[in-house]
Amino acid sequence: MATWEFKGRELVNCSCDYGCNCQFNGLPDKGYCYAVAGIQIDQGHHGGTRLDGLRVAAIFKWPGPIHEGHGEALAFLETRANDDQRNALLRIMTGQDTDPFATMFAVFASTIETMHPPVFADIAFDLDVEGRRGHMKIDGYVEMTGEPIRSKVTGAETRAQIVLPNGFEYEVADIGSASSVTTGPMPLELRDSYGQFANIHLNSHGVVRA
Numbered sequence: 001m002a003t004w005e006f007k008g009r010e011l012v013n014c015s016c017d018y019g020c021n022c023q024f025n026g027l028p029d030k031g032y033c034y035a036v037a038g039i040q041i042d043q044g045h046h047g048g049t050r051l052d053g054l055r056v057a058a059i060f061k062w063p064g065p066i067h068e069g070h071g072e073a074l075a076f077l078e079t080r081a082n083d084d085q086r087n088a089l090l091r092i093m094t095g096q097d098t099d100p101f102a103t104m105f106a107v108f109a110s111t112i113e114t115m116h117p118p119v120f121a122d123i124a125f126d127l128d129v130e131g132r133r134g135h136m137k138i139d140g141y142v143e144m145t146g147e148p149i150r151s152k153v154t155g156a157e158t159r160a161q162i163v164l165p166n167g168f169e170y171e172v173a174d175i176g177s178a179s180s181v182t183t184g185p186m187p188l189e190l191r192d193s194y195g196q197f198a199n200i201h202l203n204s205h206g207v208v209r210a
Contacts, residue, residue: 006044046088
């Protein structure tokens, strides 16, 4: 098994209301789980292959709770990644070279029934985790926007976090509001639903804890 590690930032938008029951071992509030995710790798490697500055994204659909399986997924990798980098990123994203269930990649991969061929495209991605703002665009496939949650009374920005000391994706995530529209083989539309902004540090064995 090749070893890998990276530090980066992620924006995730799913179909649940703010908070996302899945984060608390609950069931999705719509009965199904649809999600769009983007990750900026700031620094990382897979074996001897550097991954610094690369971006990946994915669309997921599960007809019920994630743990019941029958999921569908489509992965996106940047065109500027070379062949070694593409192979490394695909191995990470599909849960390979990873201890069983140690990361969200390995957990999600175990639930996917339909994996579409990966798409190599330009990924425009701008993300400020602290400010709870982000935008990702993949022409012809994805547009996702994240922003802070706002008070229903005053319109002021409000801040909430989820802390998972033993999680498989992050230790702390800021929660915001996000919207996504996707086209292509996995069309979906999410409006003002759960947005997750997180700094992530992962390796072959799971979350690297501070």
